[in-house]
Amino acid sequence: MLELKNITKKFGDQTVLAGVDVTIADQKTLAIVGPSGAGKTTLLRIIAGLTPADSGEMIWNGKATTAAKMRQAGLIGVVFQGFELFPNLTVRRNLTLAPTLQGATQAAATAQADQLLAELDLSAQADAYPFSLSGGQKQRVAIARALALKPQILLYDEPTSALDPNLRQSVADLINSVKAQGMTQVVVTHDMDFAQAVADETLTVAKLGGGEA
């Protein structure tokens, strides 16, 4: 279980998060919802270690930690809103790059990548470059790339916003299928219907203020 306590964040004079508490239960999906500008993505970035909080605590399984430590331990995976696939690498290499650089053999990383791609119905795209994929395919590659490092918690930033609206249900199915494999997930979204389709719990972040889990 990951707990964040009393997280605050200001950008200049503007308070974005004023003492937010978050509890992320194991193997559940937490949706962080709220209006535009409320700081949902900022909160996600703080959990991912991409934006430092001004103050607050982070507790992982009862022990104080930091986002940087969580990341270094490979506990956190992120699926970005814009996917951020590496355009110069094939789909398969997008998945194997980090594992091989972190000690996995090429053969093991490739076998794992091919398995993930098969599970996500992307086997035919393994040797393609990201530019040739559809938005939905790019997102599945982004999820597969994050899963290749076997994180404990997977974070999604607005997973539906860069996609065709009629793909919303398939994204929800995908997130639910990842949860069924035992993954703890955090989904930032402005789309309440989507949040209901994927979330076990919902955290509403109010604009210019605190929130409650």
Add this chain to the structure above:
Amino acid sequence: MDYVISILPALLSGVQMTLAVFAITLLGAIPLGMIVAVGLLYRGKNPLAVAGKGLLDGYIWLFRGTPLLLQLIFVFYGLPLVHIVFDRFSAVIFTFILNYAAYFAEIYRGGFGAIEEGQFEAASVLNLTRWQTLRYVVIPQVLKVVLPSMGNEVINLVKDSSLVYVIGLGDLLRAGEVATARDVTLVPLVLVALLYLIMTLVLTLLQRRVEKAFSYYK
């Protein structure tokens, strides 16, 4: 025609010097420019980093802000005053590499600026080190972005190599000028122009091939 054949060996020997300066400069300046550009990316606040960055900025300012011809004269005739002595060819290579690396560094810097922050963040959440991020993700993309600008500079380099005459080295242009002065005809200079055009045509075609080789992704 007999006249053309008679002066061709001298011109081709000049071409050799031009190509030697060109090739060695590129071999040195392409990686050196990248090292400088990567150094400029570093945003550390410690005094050493700030001083290092100031030094790199100063180096670029100096070498882009003064004519290459002047730099060549300073290196060959000026540095011996402080007991740094180069032979003619080494002075040319030293100056050309430093000059072109400064331009290349600025081109690369623009290329780094074109890479979205999200690429760095994606690499960071995948736990790639800074060096791994540059090596596998960012620099390959930067090279693709900078190819057209680099092509321009590379063609400039062929023509800039004619400046070596100032410290007494014989390149293509000088060979042509010698023949023109001796034989009182413009034919050698027409041939010189043709030889430069052939070299830049080959480079332009080569550049297109390299750009095509990088077009496997967008």
